[in-house]
Amino acid sequence: MASIAGTTVSMTSLSSSFKHSLAPDARISSPNSISISIKGKTFPSISLQPRVSRFQVKCAAKPETVEKVCEIVKKQLAVSEGTVVSGESKFSALGADSLDTVEIVMGLEEHFGISVEEETAQSITTVQEAADMIEKLIENKSD
Structure with a gap:
């Protein structure tokens, strides 16, 4: 005691x-x-009990979408060979500034045939967020 x-x-x-x-x-x-x-x-x-969050958001994007977003991000940012880019990767941690983020979004729009609103584009900070947004836009496009 x-x-x-x-x-x-x-x-x-x-x-x-x-x-x-x-x-x-x-x-x-x-x-x-x-x-x-x-x-x-x-x-x-x-x-004492482990802290459990009440709400948990699961990844909506397909693994192949996340993989393609990773490829586009690597290309747009000219990331070195050894750098690992995954769904959790933050654009800023990869060296992207706001202009780079705009260019990434433009590359995503071109590849996936989608249109991203400027406000939405500015809120994307990770590869997973970009992939989730793409899946949502593609789903809304087909409805």
């Missing part, structure tokens, strides 16, 4: 680096819980 001015806190299942930062008399008793005692009054244990 760690005590601070009449308050006792017991934590378990902590990383070793955090365990070492607790007071020397800290005690680990049960997995994934916190027990609190203030001036002799004990409160119910609080269970």
Whole structure:
């Protein structure tokens, strides 16, 4: 248990680096819980659970679309041979500025036969976002 001015806190299942930062008399008793005692009054244990996001967005684009976008991005940015470009790749991390992003979008429009609104084009920051946008535009075009 760690005590601070009449308050006792017991934590378990902590990383070793955090365990070492607790007071020397800290005690680990049960997995994934916190027990609190203030001036002799004990409160119910609080269970720790991994943080799970409520909403999760899955990739909408087909792998071949993502692959083609990667090729176009590599070509437009003249990326070196050894540089890996994937769906998670950010244009800025690949050295693209706003003009490069416009050129990438123009290349995508030409290849996929789509038209991207300027506002939408400015909001694209990753290969995956571009591929998802393409899939959405192609789907809307066929409706």
